Amino acid sequence: MAAISREEVAHLARLSRLAVTEEELDTFAGQLDVILQAVAQVGEVAAADIPPTSHSVPLTNIFREDVVTPCLTPEEALSGAPDAEDQRFRVPRILTEDVAS
Amino acid sequence: MSDLISMTATEIAALVAGGETSAVEVTQAHLDRIAAVDDRVHAFLHVDTEGALAAARAVDERRAAGEELGPLAGVPVAVKDVLATRGVPTTVGSKILEGWRPPYDATIVQRLREAGTVMLGKTNMDEFAMGSSTEYSAYGPTHNPWDLSRIPGGSGGGSAAALAAYEAPLAIGSDTGGSIRQPGAVTGTVGAKPTYGGTSRYGLVAFSSSLDTPGPCARTVLDAALLHQVIGGHDPRDSTSIPQPVPDVVAAAKLGATGDLTGVRLGIVTEFVGEGAEPGVMAAFRESVDALTKMGAEVVEVSCPTFAYALPAYYLIAPSECSSNLARFDGVRFGLRVGDDGNRSLEEVMSLTREAGFGPEVKRRIMIGTYALSSGYYDAYYGQAQKVRTLITRDFNAAFERVDALISPTTPSVAFPMGARTADPYQMYLADLYTIPTNLYGGPGISVPCGLSEGLPVGLQVMAPTMADDRMYRVAAALESAVGTFTPPAL
Numbered sequence: 001m002a003a004i005s006r007e008e009v010a011h012l013a014r015l016s017r018l019a020v021t022e023e024e025l026d027t028f029a030g031q032l033d034v035i036l037q038a039v040a041q042v043g044e045v046a047a048a049d050i051p052p053t054s055h056s057v058p059l060t061n062i063f064r065e066d067v068v069t070p071c072l073t074p075e076e077a078l079s080g081a082p083d084a085e086d087q088r089f090r091v092p093r094i095l096t097e098d099v100a101s
Numbered sequence: 102m103s104d105l106i107s108m109t110a111t112e113i114a115a116l117v118a119g120g121e122t123s124a125v126e127v128t129q130a131h132l133d134r135i136a137a138v139d140d141r142v143h144a145f146l147h148v149d150t151e152g153a154l155a156a157a158r159a160v161d162e163r164r165a166a167g168e169e170l171g172p173l174a175g176v177p178v179a180v181k182d183v184l185a186t187r188g189v190p191t192t193v194g195s196k197i198l199e200g201w202r203p204p205y206d207a208t209i210v211q212r213l214r215e216a217g218t219v220m221l222g223k224t225n226m227d228e229f230a231m232g233s234s235t236e237y238s239a240y241g242p243t244h245n246p247w248d249l250s251r252i253p254g255g256s257g258g259g260s261a262a263a264l265a266a267y268e269a270p271l272a273i274g275s276d277t278g279g280s281i282r283q284p285g286a287v288t289g290t291v292g293a294k295p296t297y298g299g300t301s302r303y304g305l306v307a308f309s310s311s312l313d314t315p316g317p318c319a320r321t322v323l324d325a326a327l328l329h330q331v332i333g334g335h336d337p338r339d340s341t342s343i344p345q346p347v348p349d350v351v352a353a354a355k356l357g358a359t360g361d362l363t364g365v366r367l368g369i370v371t372e373f374v375g376e377g378a379e380p381g382v383m384a385a386f387r388e389s390v391d392a393l394t395k396m397g398a399e400v401v402e403v404s405c406p407t408f409a410y411a412l413p414a415y416y417l418i419a420p421s422e423c424s425s426n427l428a429r430f431d432g433v434r435f436g437l438r439v440g441d442d443g444n445r446s447l448e449e450v451m452s453l454t455r456e457a458g459f460g461p462e463v464k465r466r467i468m469i470g471t472y473a474l475s476s477g478y479y480d481a482y483y484g485q486a487q488k489v490r491t492l493i494t495r496d497f498n499a500a501f502e503r504v505d506a507l508i509s510p511t512t513p514s515v516a517f518p519m520g521a522r523t524a525d526p527y528q529m530y531l532a533d534l535y536t537i538p539t540n541l542y543g544g545p546g547i548s549v550p551c552g553l554s555e556g557l558p559v560g561l562q563v564m565a566p567t568m569a570d571d572r573m574y575r576v577a578a579a580l581e582s583a584v585g586t587f588t589p590p591a592l
Contacts, residue, residue: 008472012468015475016464017452018456018468019453024464028461032465032468035526039417039473040481042413042485045489047489047491047492050491051488051491053494056543064337077204079202080203080436082441083438091433092443092449094446094447096446
């Protein structure tokens with residue numbers, strides 16, 4: 001049985017902000033199905049009482065000294081931006097007309 | 102081939118320090134070699150000729166002024182394109198960062214500069230370090246110098262191929278699931294993954310933050326140790342950096358090179374010497390085990406039953422973290438922006454940008470991660486994988502109560518032909534079968550050349566407990582002293 005359908009892959013692509021093509025959907029659906037069926041093997045391990053590990057280094061609340069050090073100028077920080085204006089990153093439209101009004 | 106390019110980093114540094122050659126001469130010899138062979142190897146995405154020669158001149162001036170030089174001063178190094186280099190293009194092998202020149206240096210790059218090493222350029226890699234063959238680079242694959250029709254491993258195939266092709270004596274890689282060790286194994290070079298947190302991730306383009314570990318690549322174990330010492334150690338800019346000094350890996354490599362392993366207990370991972378590995382790989386591994394035993398090591402088999410689930414756990418954890426990390430590529434602060442015609446919304450522009458900028462493997466992993474983190478699937482996939490990670494760590498801890506280090510072949514096969522696995526993404530994942538457990542546990546691992554199978558290099562992996570990086574260098578250097586180093590046919 002397939003672990004994932006073409007429609008579910010289309011939904012994942014939307015959640016992932018990937019404007020995939022119809023052709024890609026066909027390819028990805030089959031490939032993701034193979035991968036998901038393989039990784040689902042983790043379910044064979046009896047681990048109900050086992051605590052999860054998110055990280056191998058048991059460090060928490062790490063701070064460095066609050067001292068002023070050199071940092072990027074606005075020009076440097078914006079140097080890789082696709083679009084900038086008045087020392088700010090310029091972005092495409094965020095709100096629609098009716099929401100804005 | 103000029104003598105300067107066939108030398109080890111140790112030899113080059115000694116000649117430069119003694120004034121018998123100059124850093125500029127050494128650098129020019131390597132730049133000439135790159136010009137002669139890299140159109141066939143394609144190890145480099147960017148060669149920084151001017152920057153390299155300027156850095157070399159600075160070393161020569163410091164020496165002329167009588168300044169004390171560090172142990173690697175004047176030695177050229179190739180840097181994987183995953184590390185930010187100020188003013189020098191950094192693409193992570195992706196179109197989404199094409200043309201990006203970072204305004205700052207990664208901590209490791211800064212340390213390389215301070216040590217007087219000479220950065221030759223940036224090496225090719227699978228896009229965002231996702232892959233095991235360097236065929237997923239958006240800028241075309243790298244070829245294995247042993248056989249140009251075969252893959253050089255991945256994701257750090259560029260760094261490993263640069264070493265094997267004598268384009269650089271040292272290189273930097275990053276290892277999330279084997280991306281330093283597996284390319285090392287299939288190119289006959291040395292690749293070390295330090296303890297997680299032992300090398301700084303500041304300025305390393307993030308793929309899977311709980312696993313990503315930058316580290317050294319070289320043609321000898323001692324050279325790798327020297328590079329490890331230079332780049333390692335605590336960095337206040339990385340909150341997961343371990344606030345302890347680097348174990349003395351250089352002394353350990355020198356100790357190992359004496360060829361005496363008396364009192365060292367080694368465990369062969371039972372699960373990694375079964376039917377999964379090619380016969381030629383197993384033959385080279387078995388001969389190496391004999392060599393280690395002759396040098397005094399006590400070798401036993403150790404079973405780590407949960408390692409069988411490391412690959413599926415990894416291919417849930419790493420994509421989950423990747424799907425979150427790569428959200429930053431939104432076409433706003435750096436890199437590509439597509440479809441911004443004044444009418445489209447931010448979300449539409451973002452989706453078009455990511456569609457155009459990411460390659461197929463990156464898209465697959467983002468979607469797998471998004472799936473594994475979705476409510477309804479989280480417990481069965483990501484949550485369960487994290488529990489398996491705990492059990493893998495317990496297997497390591499139990500093993501290290503019995504032995505000082507674990508050993509296995511680094512990879513199940515020698516370098517495979519280009520194109521052999523690109524149509525089947527899961528087959529590609531299997532190249533990392535033996536290297537992944539170490540990443541999930543967080544300890545160090547090294548691949549050292551141990552023999553040839555049908556004329557292609559085989560690597561042996563040594564895995565040590567967290568912050569015992571010195572142990573793996575000792576064992577690797579001992580093996581190297583017994584089996585020697587391996588030189589590919591002339592290019």
